[in-house]
Amino acid sequence: MSTFVPEPHLLESPRGRAWPQPPGTGPARPSSPAPPTTAAAVIVGAGPAGLAAASALWHLGVRDVVVLDRNGRPCGRFLDRIDTLKQRVLRSPYQHHPGVEGYRDCELLDFARLHWARLTETERREIRMAQSGHRSVVPVDVFEAYCRHVAALHHVDARTWRATARRVTPGPDHVTVSGPGFTVTAPYAILCLGEERRDAPAHWTDGAPLPDGVGYWDEPVPDGGESLVVVGAGLSAAHLVSNGLAAGRSVHWILRAAAERYQCADVNASFFRAEGRARFDGTSWADRQQLMRAQRRASVMFEFRPLFQQAEADGRLTVHRGREVRELTAVAGGGAAVLLADGTRIAGDHVALALGTTVSTGEALLGAGPAAVRDGWPDLDERTLAYRNAPRVLAVGAAAGMVLGPAARNIDGHRVATARVAATVAAGLEGRTLPQPARVPAAERYEAAVVHA
Numbered sequence: 363m364s365t366f367v368p369e370p371h372l373l374e375s376p377r378g379r380a381w382p383q384p385p386g387t388g389p390a391r392p393s394s395p396a397p398p399t400t401a402a403a404v405i406v407g408a409g410p411a412g413l414a415a416a417s418a419l420w421h422l423g424v425r426d427v428v429v430l431d432r433n434g435r436p437c438g439r440f441l442d443r444i445d446t447l448k449q450r451v452l453r454s455p456y457q458h459h460p461g462v463e464g465y466r467d468c469e470l471l472d473f474a475r476l477h478w479a480r481l482t483e484t485e486r487r488e489i490r491m492a493q494s495g496h497r498s499v500v501p502v503d504v505f506e507a508y509c510r511h512v513a514a515l516h517h518v519d520a521r522t523w524r525a526t527a528r529r530v531t532p533g534p535d536h537v538t539v540s541g542p543g544f545t546v547t548a549p550y551a552i553l554c555l556g557e558e559r560r561d562a563p564a565h566w567t568d569g570a571p572l573p574d575g576v577g578y579w580d581e582p583v584p585d586g587g588e589s590l591v592v593v594g595a596g597l598s599a600a601h602l603v604s605n606g607l608a609a610g611r612s613v614h615w616i617l618r619a620a621a622e623r624y625q626c627a628d629v630n631a632s633f634f635r636a637e638g639r640a641r642f643d644g645t646s647w648a649d650r651q652q653l654m655r656a657q658r659r660a661s662v663m664f665e666f667r668p669l670f671q672q673a674e675a676d677g678r679l680t681v682h683r684g685r686e687v688r689e690l691t692a693v694a695g696g697g698a699a700v701l702l703a704d705g706t707r708i709a710g711d712h713v714a715l716a717l718g719t720t721v722s723t724g725e726a727l728l729g730a731g732p733a734a735v736r737d738g739w740p741d742l743d744e745r746t747l748a749y750r751n752a753p754r755v756l757a758v759g760a761a762a763g764m765v766l767g768p769a770a771r772n773i774d775g776h777r778v779a780t781a782r783v784a785a786t787v788a789a790g791l792e793g794r795t796l797p798q799p800a801r802v803p804a805a806e807r808y809e810a811a812v813v814h815a
């Protein structure tokens with residue numbers, strides 16, 4: 363039995379190295395500034411989920427795809443968020459890659475090995491860890507280059523347009539996706555919208571906008587200043603704390619939980635496997651909600667622990683555990699302050715809020731009826747991930763959480779969702795329907811999956 367020893371230097375991969383694309387797969391841009399008016403399938407969102415969906419359709423022979431993204435760059439928002447936080451490695455291991463389930467393309471681990479000469483000794487050791495089936499960390503540089511490779515290989519760049527969808531109108535035979543200056547009609551639409559950042563509760567500011575000196579995790583922290591206050595318990599908060607310490611600031615970290623939670627991933631590893639998903643499959647709505655509450659909790663990668671413990675011991679970091687925020691205020695002369703429910707006031711040159719994310723359900727585009735959102739989750743068919751009230755519209759990503767479990771929001775979950783969605787779209791375009799699987803009681807399915815895992 364080996365003991366996991368966290369090493370903070372694993373978090374420090376270099377960023378911004380040049381990564382050549384394999385010969386013949388250079389990125390191509392769309393030939394027209396506006397998307398075409400028709401397609402076989404339209405994908406909204408070009409994050410890791412949209413990239414996986416477009417690539418899976420390509421393998422199934424569906425090439426007339428239009429991908430629409432606000433940012434316009436495959437995986438752009440994901441990488442922008444990561445770079446704003448100065449995150450250098452992914453949380454998910456090499457096995458979680460935005461490739462296509464069932465097709466042995468060059469996978470993330472193969473890709474990293476092909477670029478061995480570019481990697482540091484630490485990064486090479488992580489590859490060996492992955493090869494021996496252990497947890498490993500993936501440099502953001504490698505992941506970005508791999509996403510470019512996947513996008514180029516499956517012609518996703520050439521099918522991606524910078525465009526913001528405002529409306530998705532489902533009809534009996536087609537779906538129309540429209541926004542400023544464009545309308546695309548296709549037999550199927552796949553919503554890969556990801557998650558939006560969670561805003562501060564209105565009562566923290568008495569309904570007013572955030573005061574000066576307060577920002578969110580996906581906004582840059584202004585340079586300079588001697589002190590930083592961070593609110594939140596997840597990996598984004600940890601990056602903000604660690605960046606503040608690295609810049610020589612004194613940092614206050616406010617947590618609602620009684621203690622910080624150190625874990626490899628936010629999601630228990632079993633939920634990336636069949637037996638974990640089977641715990642969601644066919645079980646009652648209330649049970650799924652309970653599982654989601656219990657299993658999707660903010661946590662921080664182990665590697666931060668020695669760093670934070672040392673900083674707390676020598677007084678550079680003060681952790682306020684089990685504390686509720688009551689109010690955010692600006693401070694005259696600069697900076698901001700957080701008033702806690704117990705009356706403590708914590709001021710700093712900047713207050714950074716890392717309160718997590720909320721699932722984009724599709725309701726803003728589809729409307730309340732077709733999205734049929736319940737308790738924050740859209741109503742999706744469990745077999746196809748199609749909206750039950752709009753069967754030509756399907757979802758990949760966090761929105762599929764109540765079908766696939768907490769891993770639906772992660773890169774690995776996208777591969778599982780994509781396999782179902784792409785097969786449904788390809789079969790529908792060919793005029794086939796997917797065979798109905800035999801209904802097996804959920805408890806039996808769970809036991810069978812555990813036996814075969």
Ligand SMILES: Cc1cc2nc3c(=O)[nH]c(=O)nc-3n(C[C@H](O)[C@H](O)[C@H](O)COP(=O)(O)OP(=O)(O)OC[C@H]3O[C@@H](n4cnc5c(N)ncnc54)[C@H](O)[C@@H]3O)c2cc1C
Binds near residue numbers: 525758760
């Ligand atoms: C800092 C950070 C680090 C993370 N690290 C990991 C990790 O290591 N491993 C992991 O598995 N997961 C990680 N996650 C979770 C992560 O969010 C997902 O894995 C991944 O980004 C989800 O991909 P997605 O395509 O569903 O969403 P996104 O990456 O958010 O992509 C959705 C895209 O859709 C676009 N979009 C949304 N609405 C519209 C619209 N109306 N019109 C046009 N475009 C639209 C958005 O602009 C965005 O580009 C991390 C999350 C964060 C915030």
